[in-house]
Amino acid sequence: MPELLRYLFDDVEYIPRQRIAKSVLEKSMLLPDRMMIVEGEDFMRFKIGDTRIMFCETTVLSSRGEDVLFNGVFISASFNKYFTAKTFVCPEKSKSFFRNLKRRILDNLCPVKLEDVEFNKEFFVLSSDQVEARYILTPSLMLRIMNYRRKIKKGISFSFVDDRLYCAIPNYINLFEPALFEHFDFEFIKRNYLPLKLYTDLVEDLNLNNQIWSKQPL
16 A cells, blocks of 8 residues: 555555544534544545645544444545635535534534535535635536535535545445455555545545635635
8 A cells, every 4th residue: 555655646654553633523523523432544644736635544433432423534635725714515414414513513604505506406515604615615616526426426525624625425345455365466456546546536626736726815
């Protein structure tokens, strides 16, 4: 994996037995506040162009460790727009969780209805600033988010907090396992490369390296 990562990306850090910090998950505000136990592996940090990205297989359990609150891939990436508001994009079926988020964290979070009818059908958007939400969720970005969701075929959630993009992708397959009982050959490399490429396509698909947007205060 380290060699594959160094071939694909810059400034690579790979720690196979490390999890993502609980503070990062809390800052994203994408997971229930009753999360207590955070497990994970295959922690990666690297650059794609000018975008710094953090990537980890993550399992989050409730305070008693009885309920699995999240299992999948969690991504944190630098974003190319400056913003002060908090904006959340989730699948329509997760609407109840985000309504709870509004009540327990930010009273000023309000639903945002965007101009893209298809996007509104697939996603539920909450933000503390309607203007900034539209500044972030441009028509081209909404299209890219929908295309990315269709590519990975998962119920994907995003948050935009403190100039970072957070992304939670449910997945119940253990990725990037070593070739202990099989040949280390092209098929093994391909099996590890394809999911990594799929998830890190986020940077290109959402155009995160585009520097046309100035990271200056509104």
